[in-house]
Amino acid sequence: xxxxxxxxxxVLLIALIGLPFLGSEYxxxxxxxxxxxxxxxxxxxxxxxxxxxxxxGQAAFFGIGAYAVVNIxxxxxxxxTVYLLPISILLAGLYALFVGALSLRTKGVYFIMVTLAFAQxxxxxxxxxxxxxxxDGIYLYNKPSLLGFSLNSSLAFYLFxxxxxxxxxxxxxxxxxxxxxxxxxxxxxxxxxxRAVGYETYNYKLMAFVIxxxxxxxxxxxxxVKDGFVNPELLSWHLSGAxxxxxxxxGLGHLRGAFIGAFAFALLExxxxxxxxxxxxxxxxxxGLGLSIILCVAxxxxxxxxxxxILQSTLLGTKxxxxxxxxxxxx
Amino acid sequence: MDFSTFLIQTLNSVQYxxxxxxxxxxxxxxxxxxxxxxxxxxxxxxxxSYLAFGLSPMVAEAYGGGLISTFFIGxxxxxxxxxxxxxxxxxxxxxxxxxxxxxxxYGLILVIEEIRSxxxxxxxxxxxxxxxxxxxxxxxxxxxxxxxxLFISGVCILLALVMxxxxxxxxxxxxxxAGSVNREMxxxxxxxxxxxxxxxxxxxxxxAAFAGMVxxxxxxxxxxxxxxxxxxxxxxxxxxxIGSIKGALIASLLIGFIDTFGKVLLPEVAGVLVYVxxxxxxxxxxxxxxxxxx
Numbered sequence: 001x002x003x004x005x006x007x008x009x010x011v012l013l014i015a016l017i018g019l020p021f022l023g024s025e026y027x028x029x030x031x032x033x034x035x036x037x038x039x040x041x042x043x044x045x046x047x048x049x050x051x052x053x054x055x056x057g058q059a060a061f062f063g064i065g066a067y068a069v070v071n072i073x074x075x076x077x078x079x080x081t082v083y084l085l086p087i088s089i090l091l092a093g094l095y096a097l098f099v100g101a102l103s104l105r106t107k108g109v110y111f112i113m114v115t116l117a118f119a120q121x122x123x124x125x126x127x128x129x130x131x132x133x134x135x136d137g138i139y140l141y142n143k144p145s146l147l148g149f150s151l152n153s154s155l156a157f158y159l160f161x162x163x164x165x166x167x168x169x170x171x172x173x174x175x176x177x178x179x180x181x182x183x184x185x186x187x188x189x190x191x192x193x194x195r196a197v198g199y200e201t202y203n204y205k206l207m208a209f210v211i212x213x214x215x216x217x218x219x220x221x222x223x224x225v226k227d228g229f230v231n232p233e234l235l236s237w238h239l240s241g242a243x244x245x246x247x248x249x250x251g252l253g254h255l256r257g258a259f260i261g262a263f264a265f266a267l268l269e270x271x272x273x274x275x276x277x278x279x280x281x282x283x284x285x286x287x288g289l290g291l292s293i294i295l296c297v298a299x300x301x302x303x304x305x306x307x308x309x310i311l312q313s314t315l316l317g318t319k320x321x322x323x324x325x326x327x328x329x330x331x
Numbered sequence: 332m333d334f335s336t337f338l339i340q341t342l343n344s345v346q347y348x349x350x351x352x353x354x355x356x357x358x359x360x361x362x363x364x365x366x367x368x369x370x371x372x373x374x375x376x377x378x379x380s381y382l383a384f385g386l387s388p389m390v391a392e393a394y395g396g397g398l399i400s401t402f403f404i405g406x407x408x409x410x411x412x413x414x415x416x417x418x419x420x421x422x423x424x425x426x427x428x429x430x431x432x433x434x435x436x437y438g439l440i441l442v443i444e445e446i447r448s449x450x451x452x453x454x455x456x457x458x459x460x461x462x463x464x465x466x467x468x469x470x471x472x473x474x475x476x477x478x479x480x481l482f483i484s485g486v487c488i489l490l491a492l493v494m495x496x497x498x499x500x501x502x503x504x505x506x507x508x509a510g511s512v513n514r515e516m517x518x519x520x521x522x523x524x525x526x527x528x529x530x531x532x533x534x535x536x537x538x539a540a541f542a543g544m545v546x547x548x549x550x551x552x553x554x555x556x557x558x559x560x561x562x563x564x565x566x567x568x569x570x571x572x573i574g575s576i577k578g579a580l581i582a583s584l585l586i587g588f589i590d591t592f593g594k595v596l597l598p599e600v601a602g603v604l605v606y607v608x609x610x611x612x613x614x615x616x617x618x619x620x621x622x623x624x625x
Contacts, residue, residue, distance in 0.1 A: 054430065102610070106617040109368070109429070113569040114613050116562070117606040124602035237562060241370075241437060248434045284449055290441030297435040298423065 008256055009169070016162055025154060029226075030270065032158045035165050036222045037262040041246045042168050043215035045258035048247060050176055051208045052188030056112045056240050057099070057119025061092040061213040063235030064122065065220025067132060068092070070140045070230050079144040081151070081160075085221055092217020093210050095122065100209030104202060116237060123235040137231025140224060151225070161222055168215055172255055175211070184208055249296060251305025260304050268292055335470045340591055346480050348587020349487035353542035354560055355567040355579045356494060357535025363511035363574020365528050367424055370436035373561025374443040375409070375536045379543025380552045381447060382408060384456050398461045405544050406537050413536030417529050425528070444554070453554050458547040483545050490538070491580065498576060507531060511574040563590075566609050572619030581620065 019031060040062055047053045065088040072087060073079035103114040126132035143152055151157045175181045186194045187201050194201050224230050233239070242265070250261020272278065272288035300306055358372045382405040390401045420439065424432045460479045467475035498504035506527055509517045518524045543557075550556070567586055571578025589608055593601040612620065 048430070102614055106613050109362075109573060110569055110613055110618055113565060114610060117566070117609045117613075120562070120606045121603050121610075124600075124606075128599060128602055241433075244430075245434055245437055248430050252430070284445045286441040287445035287449075290438040290445065293438030294420070294435055294442070297427075297431055297438065301427070301431065 005256070012259075013166070028154045028158050030266070032154065032161050032226055033223075034263055034266040035158075035161045036219050036226065037243070037246065037266060038259045039161075039165050039168050039222065040216055040219035040243050041250070041258040041262040042165075042172055042255060043212045043219060044243050045247050045252070045255060046172055046175070046184075046208055046215070047212045048244070049252040049254065049258070050181065050188065051184040051205060053104075053205060053209070054112050054244070055115045055209070055212070056237070056244065057115035057117075057122075058212075058216050058243055059235050059237065059239035060099070060119035060122040061096055061216035062220035062223070062239065062243075063126065063230075063232075064095050065089065065092045065217030066224035066230045066234050067126060067220075068217075069144065069221050069224050070138050071131065073140065073142055073144055074138075076142070079142055081144045081146045081225075084144050085218070088221040089214045089217045092220065093214040096210045096213020096216075097206070100206045100213070104205050104209065116240070119235060119237065119240055123232055123237075126235055127232040132230075132232060135232060137229060137233075140228045140230070143225060143228060157226060161226075164218060164222060168218070169255060169259075172215075176255070180204070180207070245293065249293070249303055251303025254305055257303055257305040264304055335474050336595075338470065339474060339476055340595055341588075342476060342480065342484070344588040344591040345584065346484045346487075346587075347591055348584040349484055349491070350542050350546055351560070351564060351567060351587060352491060352580050352583035353487060354539045355564040355571070355583055356491075356576055357538045358564050359568045359571065359574055359576065359579045360507065360511065360531050361535045362568060364507060364514065364531055365421075365425055366429075366514070367421060368429055368432045368436065369421075370433060370561065371439040371443065372535070372539055372564065373557030373559075374440050375413075375539040375557070376543040376546075376560050377447070377555075377557030378412075378443065379405060379409060379540030380458075380547040380550070380556060381451055381543075382540065383544040383547040384458050384552045385451070387458060398464070402541065402544055406541055409537040409540035410533045413533035414529060416536070417532040421532060422525070422528070440558070444557075448554065455551055455553040457551050460548045477549075479548060483549070486545055487542075490541070494538075494576070503527075503530070563605065566605060569619055570609055570612050572621040575619070575621040578619060578621030 016031075016035075019027070040058070043061075044055065044058050047055050047058075068088040068091045069079075069084050073084060099115065099118040103111060103118065106114050127135060132138070143150075145151055146160065149156070151160055176185075183194065183199055183204050186199070187204060191201050220234065223234070243262075246261040246265045247258045248261070249264055250259065251257035268289050269285065272285035273282055275282045278285075278288075296304070300310070302309070354372065354376050358369060361367055361369050361372070383401060386405055387398070387401045390404065391397070420435065424435060460477075464479045464482050466478045468478060468481075469475050496504075498508060506517060506522050510522075510524070510527060510531075514524070563586065567579055567582040570585070571580070571582035585608070586605055589604050590601070593604040597604070
């Protein structure tokens with residue numbers, strides 16, 4: 001691990017654990033939502049940033065994870081996270097296996113569109129059939145506890161989400177450092193060469209796709225339990241688009257980038273929606289969000305993650321080692 | 332299903348398919364030639380509808396003009412807008428990664444949608460059908476078919492023919508077709524690529540806006556109307572093969588039929604059908620039905 005990574009993680013951990021003691025109920029709730037988006041963005045980062053597969057249907061796995069917990073816990077007296085969470089993750093993973101096995105036959109833009117198509121299928125199945133409660137969605141009346149401990153208070157649930165986030169962070173960190181993760185990076189940079197070296201790239205990509213779907217399912221589970229409510233919008237292409245925007249905004253190719261992107265997206269949304277700053281104009285918050293996204297593309301081609309390198313090279317006139325290694329990687 | 336219902340649904344399918352073709356044609360050309368994924372293309376369709384809504388009372392008041400002059404003014408505005416947007420935003424995207432394009436055009440969707448909200452508000456509006464097109468044709472005792480829908484199909488076919496002639500018979504069309512097959516090659520043959528891009532972009536935007544204008548009287552005008560069209564059009568572009576106008580035409584008509592008849596025959600699964608069809612096509616032919624340039 002590099003020094004910058006360790007510093008980032010330690011600072012993040014301290015800030016996130018300390019935050020609830022300063023913030024109000026609303027702040028905790030907002031932070032929980034943002035952390036869940038962080039997990040969701042991390043799941044996509046494994047596909048887009050590491051493997052180079054742009055999936056435009058990530059919301060399907062998120063939604064399946066969310067719907068699974070609501071549907072199953074409705075029939076239980078004492079729902080518990082210990083078995084509900086694995087079921088959610090497993091179902092999302094199974095759908096990811098199905099989608100991945102078929103869609104990985106295509107490439108590039110066609111892959112983007114096939115994953116979108118499969119997500120839309122899941123959307124319409126939930127939207128049009130009785131299992132999902134139709135357009136209105138369903139409520140989760142009986143919130144799952146964790147080994148008998150209640151997760152009903154927002155602080156408890158925040159801490160649980162935080163643990164999940166760090167687990168995902170650690171897992172993905174291990175994956176990207178491992179032989180398997182190196183192979184995925186190799187596939188992103190030059191798939192043909194990886195095949196020539198003897199890797200069955202299809203299997204590697206499928207594996208990454210399923211892991212990513214499972215993590216998205218985890219995020220969906222957390223989202224459903226947090227809100228106590230699910231509706232078909234959780235599977236819509238808007239959400240798939242938004243999470244893609246988050247990781248591009250943050251900067252591709254780094255786990256931190258995905259997290260920073262999710263955070264920045266949520267912050268921007270909160271900022272432009274705040275009536276304290278914008279008064280009645282806050283109703284049109286999409287305008288500010290859209291303009292800042294456009295500005296980001298224009299001035300930060302490598303995402304928010306690239307800001308320190310830009311500052312470094314303009315202020316000091318030098319190029320950092322990290323910067324150069326990245327440029328090489330892109331080539 | 333008796334014959335007249337079948338006839339009505341067939342006409343509806345053709346009309347819907349042709350309308351989608353107008354939007355998808357611009358999308359596939361912009362994608363095929365400039366390599367830009369233009370997520371904001373649906374927003375231009377929406378813009379066209381709102382132009383029809385905003386312009387038609389003004390045009391009627393100014394010199395008593397009707398639908399045709401509204402369309403004409405709307406198309407001119409759309410061309411100017413397309414030209415300006417290409418110059419201001421899109422021209423920076425050609426060298427960029429696909430994901431950057433997705434990000435920026437997503438930002439544009441949000442901006443256009445909010446500007447629309449500020450200017451016109453979020454209500455659903457209607458656009459009146461002019462008197463000379465508001466009649467209906469009687470099919471049997473109970474069923475009739477509105478003339479305006481036939482008018483839409485007719486105009487779309489006319490426009491598709493013009494597009495076909497321009498693309499296959501003129502020098503400009505030749506350059507566009509060549510550009511969609513190999514960009515670098517025509518650049519090195521001395522074609523002014525920047526100019527070509529700007530023309531294709533402005534034309535694509537104008538056609539999408541025109542589709543929105545023609546559709547406005549039947550579909551009414553409402554917020555977010557562009558986004559549903561956008562996703563369907565991406566499906567069409569991908570089924571037809573990126574950069575292929577012929578593919579886009581055939582795929583649009585297929586989607587028009589599947590969607591319209593799906594809603595009549597299998598209403599429970601109508602929403603899924605289009606996507607199932609696309610998945611099947613792509614699994615059978617992983618890069619669409621037709622090659623670029625055809």
